[in-house]
Amino acid sequence: MANSVATSDAPACASSTSALQQTLVAKLDYDQLTNCMRCGFCLPACPTFKETGLEAESPRGRIALMKAAVDGLMEPDARFEEQMNHCLGCRACEPACPADVKYGQLIEQARDAIEDHTAQHRWWVRGVRKIVFKQLFPNQARMKRLGRTIRFYQRSGVQTVVRKLGIVKLFSKQMHAMENILPEASNQGVIDIMGTRIPARGEKIATVGMFRGCLMDTIFTPTNVNTVRLLTEAGFEVVIPTTQNCCGALHAHSGETAGAQDLAKKNIKAFKEAGVDYIISNAGGCGAILVEYDHLLHNDPEYEVDAAWFAERVMDVCDVVFKKGRPLDFKSAAGQDESIRVTYQDSCHLKNVMKGGTSPRQLLKSLPQVDYVELQDAGSCCGSAGIYNLTQPDMANQILEHKMVNVKRTEAHVLLSSNPGCLLQMKLGIEQHHQSEQMRAMHIVDFLMERFEVSRV
Ligand code: SF4
Ligand code: SF4
Structure with missing residues (x-):
């Protein structure tokens, strides 16, 4: 349970400890921190550890850092914050853990504590976060207006002019790449x-x-x-x-x-x-x-x-x-004579948290004239991870590069996923690897409906 440190064996905070350290003591679940027996079973499942080979970039390493900070053995400095922010939050470490350590809860508690302090120092970060987290996402009318604005930008010719004038290149390389693959926004929900x-x-x-x-x-x-x-x-x-x-x-x-x-x-x-x-x-x-x-x-x-x-x-x-549900009659797509080959990239959260990795595969395997081929390491994060590919572009791109090696090996015509972020990241990989002639990325629901027996509709 969160905040259990108050009733556990955690050492009391010395008066010299930093404000962040005290907040970590208050927010981190000390029982969960001590549950980690340092066996390392989670390491091969962790994308950031696989990319770097560094203990500090692994679940075990991050838990050790959190515990050291709470125990007063180290000052939670900028490097500490960096390691917490490098985590994708994909939670691939949880199913691999024999001690059932709730890593997802620990990383959210650590970030909550960090946020309490970074917000005090950076006014501009506070401003951006206020707009995104308090004024935009919780307000559905504003989200709709955003959709209409993006649609106007895409359809009015402004996007073409902006691209021709090279204005998008003024944004970060990652924002520029994402702008290229954004689907057409809707003015209706x-x-x-x-x-x-x-x-x-x-x-x-x-x-x-x-x-x-x-x-x-x-x-x-x-x-x-x-x-x-x-x-x-x-x-x-x-x-x-x-x-x-x-x-x-x-x-x-x-x-x-x-x-x-x-x-x-x-x-x-x-x-x-x-x-x-x-x-x-x-x-x-x-x-x-x-x-x-x-x-x-x-x-x-x-x-x-x-x-x-x-x-x-x-x-x-x-x-x-x-x-x-009732079994559905799926069919081949109109005009399709030969089987098409499809593969599936897991959504980390669907697989690791909702335990829903089997049904999408079963549905795909039931489709006529569809050859399902399993993507190697399909359960390993693609690097999207919410807004991770915007906030940590270097690591996100490194992960995507390795993902695309496996994607290309499948020789699939369609790459499917169950999450919008993964879908955009897969589209980005297909574009960057010049695969768009032979491969498209789709949400699995769109693919299923494309193949549904329309005579019943
Ligand atoms: S959530 Fe993902 S990136 Fe973070 S420690 Fe666990 S496996 Fe590694
Ligand atoms: S598998 Fe679980 S107990 Fe073992 S090191 Fe990783 S988090 Fe700790």
């Missing part, structure tokens, strides 16, 4: 297109609440629409509560725990009022925090029961369709 209650096709199996997401409903709206269609065809009535909000994942991973908790409370209320049987996500990054709302609010007596109700209902779209 899934509710504008589908409504808030969409009946099941045929006999209803259950009522599901759809979590529409911020990014998903701004630049991946067609995927949200396809998610509704897939669910209804599989026998689910779909409800999309209008009062739902951002999931809070970016907040939690960036040390904004209080902001994540506020968003969680709004979402719990919205889906509880909707009275749904399951809560469905089509983005691994969102789903992973939704499924952990019970932990996020475990210290809040007013919400802990409802948070547990919410968390136990969260499922990924492929998981609910495969495990609970």
Whole structure:
């Protein structure tokens, strides 16, 4: 449990310790820190350790650094913060750990503590974070306006002029690369297109609440629409509560725990009022925090029961369709004579936190005229990791380079994923490796709907 240091054997903080050290003592779960028995089983699973070979860039190393800081054996300096920020938060270390160390919780607690102090010193960081975390993501109307602005930029010719004048080159190399592969934004969200209650096709199996997401409903709206269609065809009535909000994942991973908790409370209320049987996500990054709302609010007596109700209902779209839905009649794409080869890059959070890596593969293997080929190290992070590829571009690109070696070996025509961030990162890799003639990246839901028996629609 967080803050258990107060009741554990942790040493008291000396008066000379830094403010950050004291906050780490208050926020880090000392029982979890001591649970790590330093066996090292997690090391081969960790992408940053695999890239660098450095103990400090491994889960065991980071836990040792946290514990040393809490024990007063070292000052948590800039290098300490750097090591915490280098972690992708992919949580591949957790399934590998025989002691069940909750590493994801530890890194969020460490970042929460760091954030409390860096924000005191850098006014401009505070300004940017205030806009992103407090004014943009939690406000769905503003997210919609952002979508419209991006769409105007893409469609009005401004993007062409900006590119011709080389203005995008003024941004960082990474921002420039991402601008190139951004899909066309939508001026409508899934509710504008589908409504808030969409009946099941045929006999209803259950009522599901759809979590529409911020990014998903701004630049991946067609995927949200396809998610509704897939669910209804599989026998689910779909409800999309209008009062739902951002999931809070970016907040939690960036040390904004209080902001994540506020968003969680709004979402719990919205889906509880909707009275749904399951809560469905089509983005691994969102789903992973939704499924952990019970932990996020475990210290809040007013919400802990409802948070547990919410968390136990969260499922990924492929998981609910495969495990609970009616079998669907998939077909070959129109005009397709030969089999096409597809592969799948795991969303780390879907695989490691939601334990949902099997259903997407099973669905793909069930498709006619589709040869599924397993991507080597598909479960290893692609380097996207929320906004990691923008904040840590060097490490993100290094990881992507190694990922693309395996991707090219598959000789797949379609590279699928279950998370918008992974999808963009895969598109980036395909572009950078000049593979776009022979390979495309798609969200798995879009691919499934492309192959659904349209005669039933
Ligand atoms: S979350 Fe990922 S990058 Fe961070 S320590 Fe664990 S395996 Fe390594
Ligand atoms: S596998 Fe678990 S117990 Fe072993 S070093 Fe890694 S975090 Fe510690």
